[in-house]
Amino acid sequence: MTAPALPVPYIAAWSGEQTAQRQITCRADGIAYADEQRYDRDQHGVLWNGRAYARGTGRPRFGEVHPTRQRDAMAHLLCQVCGAPADRDARGTLWLLEDARADWSGWPDGLMTTHPPVCLPCARLAADLCPHLRGRYVAVRVRESDACAVLGRLWAPTALGTPRRLEKGVVSYGTSAARWVTAGQLIRSLHSCTFVDLDDAR
Secondary structure, eight states: OOOOOOOOOTTEEETTOOBOOOOEEEETTEEEETTOOGGGBOTTOOEEOOBOOOTTSSOEEEEEEOHHHHHHHHHHTBOTTTOSBOOEETTEEEEEEEOOTTSSTTTTTTOEESOOOOOHHHHHHHHHHOTTTTTSEEEEEEEEEEEEEEEEEEEEEOTTSOEEEEEEEEEETTSGGGGSEEEEEEEEEEEEEEEEOGGGOO
């Protein structure tokens, strides 16, 4: 019997969603799009990657994250698989994480992640079918999480005043570097975490 296919995650990009080729310019306080619109920046003033929104068009690209949907899921605590509200109870919002308890005492408290939370039905499905989670995941209830940073491309001005591409990295909100990044994923830090069993997550 063939196992059921894992649904295309809500945050996954599709081949029909091309990255917009937009001109980036330098200002005194950071970078900007030459044709910048209000929705190009988040509430913290960070510039985001532009990508067409056409979910379901073409073929899914499981290894790529759609920046707008990932940001939406992280900002509003939506399930990364189906896009519905993530599961929440008195212990907090449900996250499914790759098991890294050996990293530090008290893990995952203080963990910074780009992976949005999940709803309970999708958590069970992903735990069974997702290759990178199967057999090495933990389910965690997170009482507090803060949108604290972005993962994106850093830029710097040249002597001519034009932008120069630097490496990708994590940039915290409220720093000077936050005006010099094109963000691709929103990061949350997780706090007050409780391990749970998915079979008894209720």
